[in-house]
Amino acid sequence: MPMTRPPYPLFQVAVERVELITPHMKRITVDGRCLPDFRFGLPAQWLKVFVPLSDGQHTAGRAYTVRCFDPVSQKLDIDFVLHGDNGPISTWAGRARPGDPFEISAVHPRSGFAIQPSTERYLLLGDETALPAIGGILESLPGHARAEVFVEVADAAEEQTFQSAAAVNLTWLHRKESGTQVSGSLEEAARAVGWPDENTVIWVAAESSVVKSIREHALAVWGVDRKALHAAGYWKCGESDHRDEEGFA
Structure with missing residues (x-):
């Protein structure tokens, strides 16, 4: 258009x-x-x-x-x-x-993810649309930080390598066998994670319904502080120009 x-x-x-x-x-x-x-x-x-x-x-x-x-x-x-x-x-x-x-x-004035020196643990979840942000975040983390990362992609050929001074545990989730754009594996991975402690920052970006589900789980089940939760639907099935009104983008 x-x-x-x-x-x-x-x-x-x-x-x-x-x-x-x-x-x-x-x-x-x-x-x-x-x-x-x-x-x-x-x-x-x-x-x-x-x-x-x-x-x-x-x-x-x-x-x-x-x-x-x-x-x-x-x-x-x-x-x-x-x-x-x-x-x-x-x-x-x-x-x-x-x-x-x-x-x-120009870059949006409210965009960006600030790395706080006092934060020790990060939980990052996303699909391939989130990989540019995830890569940038990992490369910006200090050496004392730990990051648990889950990324859903089509198959092993879509996996990438990132450099980070932090201790990073990166898990790739493949949806090829599901034959769909959204497999649900990212939501399953989030629910399997141990409850984040008070010094954990959570960052999520993927398809809108997936992000909404993980956001609700983080707030209702984990009881995380909203200030420690950064979540955005980068896209939505069936929409060509989705804008997330709840999270950041």
């Missing part, structure tokens, strides 16, 4: 480098010097991406998490989940080549 120009500035960028991280995850690198308000050291910031259509118009913006922003080179990495031809931005990303132009917004 062609977009109506948003009431905030957009920045013209061009693809500088492409890398296929997994069969269905593509990294696109651009010059990020245009971004005025990026906060270095704050993982999981997001911005909106607008790509050109064949008629010269641009798509409506879709939110994407910044995977990495190098403070020295100012190169910005954005990871795109490739859904085949299901969606104009995914289609564009699958075919993108160096030199291809597109537009991005």
